[in-house]
Amino acid sequence: MAHRGPRLVVLGSVNMDLVVRTGHLPVPGETTAGTDFVTMPGGKGANQAIAAARAGGQVAFIGAVGSDDHGERLAQGLRAAAVSTDRLRRVPGPSGVAVITVDDAAENTIVVVPGANAHVMLTEPDADLIAGAGMLLTQLELPLETVLAGAKVAAAARVPVLLNPSPVTPLMPELLGLVTLLVLNEGEAGALGATAIAGIPHVVTTLGAAGARYAGPAGAACEVSAPRVVAVDTTGAGDAFTGALAVAWANGTAPAEAVRVACAAGARATTFHGARAPVGSSAY
Numbered sequence: 707m708a709h710r711g712p713r714l715v716v717l718g719s720v721n722m723d724l725v726v727r728t729g730h731l732p733v734p735g736e737t738t739a740g741t742d743f744v745t746m747p748g749g750k751g752a753n754q755a756i757a758a759a760r761a762g763g764q765v766a767f768i769g770a771v772g773s774d775d776h777g778e779r780l781a782q783g784l785r786a787a788a789v790s791t792d793r794l795r796r797v798p799g800p801s802g803v804a805v806i807t808v809d810d811a812a813e814n815t816i817v818v819v820p821g822a823n824a825h826v827m828l829t830e831p832d833a834d835l836i837a838g839a840g841m842l843l844t845q846l847e848l849p850l851e852t853v854l855a856g857a858k859v860a861a862a863a864r865v866p867v868l869l870n871p872s873p874v875t876p877l878m879p880e881l882l883g884l885v886t887l888l889v890l891n892e893g894e895a896g897a898l899g900a901t902a903i904a905g906i907p908h909v910v911t912t913l914g915a916a917g918a919r920y921a922g923p924a925g926a927a928c929e930v931s932a933p934r935v936v937a938v939d940t941t942g943a944g945d946a947f948t949g950a951l952a953v954a955w956a957n958g959t960a961p962a963e964a965v966r967v968a969c970a971a972g973a974r975a976t977t978f979h980g981a982r983a984p985v986g987s988s989a990y
Contacts, residue, residue: 711762712840712956717856718751719823719847721802722776731809747783750845756787757949766790768832772801772822797822812937828855837863841956845870857884889948917969928962932969937976947972
């Protein structure tokens with residue numbers, strides 16, 4: 707790996723994004739005219755891995771792609787960003803896909819079909835990789851039992867666990883009890899509930915264009931504003947935030963400064979179309 711930053715492992719999803727642009731998001735039963743359609747690599751896990759690599763981390767990815775035409779393109783996208791794909795396997799059947807609609811106000815709707823992501827199970831080599839990491843990043847686009855298994859390995863090896871609970875779903879206390887750093891938006895925080903979140907040592911809540919809020923041990927707290935930018939697409943901004951935050955946190959950066967770095971990355975990510983920065987951009 708070319709990077710000299712912290713060693714991070716991402717246990718997560720990789721999807722092909724099918725992106726439609728339209729003037730406004732349709733309401734139920736409405737048909738709207740689209741203005742553009744593109745396919746591009748995505749997936750919350752892969753997006754966060756690439757964001758972390760571009761923020762200076764040494765990143766290894768654990769996940770799966772399908773045997774369809776999307777599979778190799780998805781793997782190439784990770785490798786092009788200097789993310790290790792040694793633990794990315796190819797399984798029979800389709801890769802994961804996400805159908806994304808983006809309107810002129812930069813708002814979006816997303817429907818994810820897991821495909822190969824639904825078949826990711828932790829293996830012994832995966833566990834060894836996690837145990838030697840500086841941080842484990844994971845989300846909820848994989849089977850919950852796989853996420854839990856990865857968190858157990860990390861916790862046993864005293865590796866910090868960053869969980870981004872998206873797409874949000876009720877979580878077992880066992881998993882929440884293994885999390886070091888929870889990164890979520892206000893809607894996800896409301897869905898999980900204050901009681902579920904209360905026992906987690908560090909919680910970062912993203913506030914959209916307003917920035918993010920940090921809550922830590924012994925009542926430590928701060929709120930960080932995001933830089934003002936002209937947003938064209940909010941898709942993937944949260945993933946850019948999370949990847950940058952993970953690298954800063956694993957580097958030992960103080961929480962307030964780590965959140966500031968993450969806010970800057972998330973804001974910049976809204977200034978281009980798609981869930982990832984174009985190659986060669988300064989988005990991270």
